Amino acid sequence: xxxxxxxxxxxxxxxxxxxxxxxxxxxxxxxxxxxxxxxxxxxxxxxxxxxxxxxxxxxxxxxxxxxxxxxxxxxxxxxxxxxxxxxxxxxxxxxxxxxxxxxxxxxxxxxxxxxxxxxxxxxxxxxxxxxx
Numbered sequence: 001x002x003x004x005x006x007x008x009x010x011x012x013x014x015x016x017x018x019x020x021x022x023x024x025x026x027x028x029x030x031x032x033x034x035x036x037x038x039x040x041x042x043x044x045x046x047x048x049x050x051x052x053x054x055x056x057x058x059x060x061x062x063x064x065x066x067x068x069x070x071x072x073x074x075x076x077x078x079x080x081x082x083x084x085x086x087x088x089x090x091x092x093x094x095x096x097x098x099x100x101x102x103x104x105x106x107x108x109x110x111x112x113x114x115x116x117x118x119x120x121x122x123x124x125x126x127x128x129x130x131x132x
Contacts, residue, residue, distance in 0.1 A: 075112045078130040085122040092120070096128045105131075 029035070044052070081096055093105035100108065106118065112129040120126065 075108070076130045077112060077127045080125050080127050083120045083122055083124045083126060087120070087122070089115075089118040089120050092126060097131050099131050 081092065083092060089106055089109065090102055093100075093109055094102055097105035097108065108129045108131075109115070109126060110118070112127045
């Protein structure tokens with residue numbers, strides 16, 4: 001007896017190459033044929049509304065903190081003085097705030113008058129803060 005083996009060899013399916021999609025040319029109207037359409041209304045998503053709300057809350061908190069803390073560190077003005085010719089800020093600090101060290105008195109006068117440096121000129125009116 002002989003044995004026969006039957007092989008079922010089916011050919012593999014043939015795949016056709018896929019062509020890439022090419023952009024198509026479109027005719028665009030020009031001149032008087034152009035139709036102007038109104039823009040779509042702005043729509044906020046849930047995440048957008050959350051972002052807007054959080055921004056408003058953060059700005060409000062920062063504003064509240066800055067307003068409330070401003071009163072605690074505000075300088076109390078005792079009186080004012082006019083700078084004489086040839087007088088320096090250190091001399092004004094020494095005569096007007098003798099109970100404080102010179103560097104601290106100068107700093108207090110600079111803060112009270114929003115001075116960036118130690119330059120003063122004759123005739124300038126300086127606010128003198130209360131010592132303490």
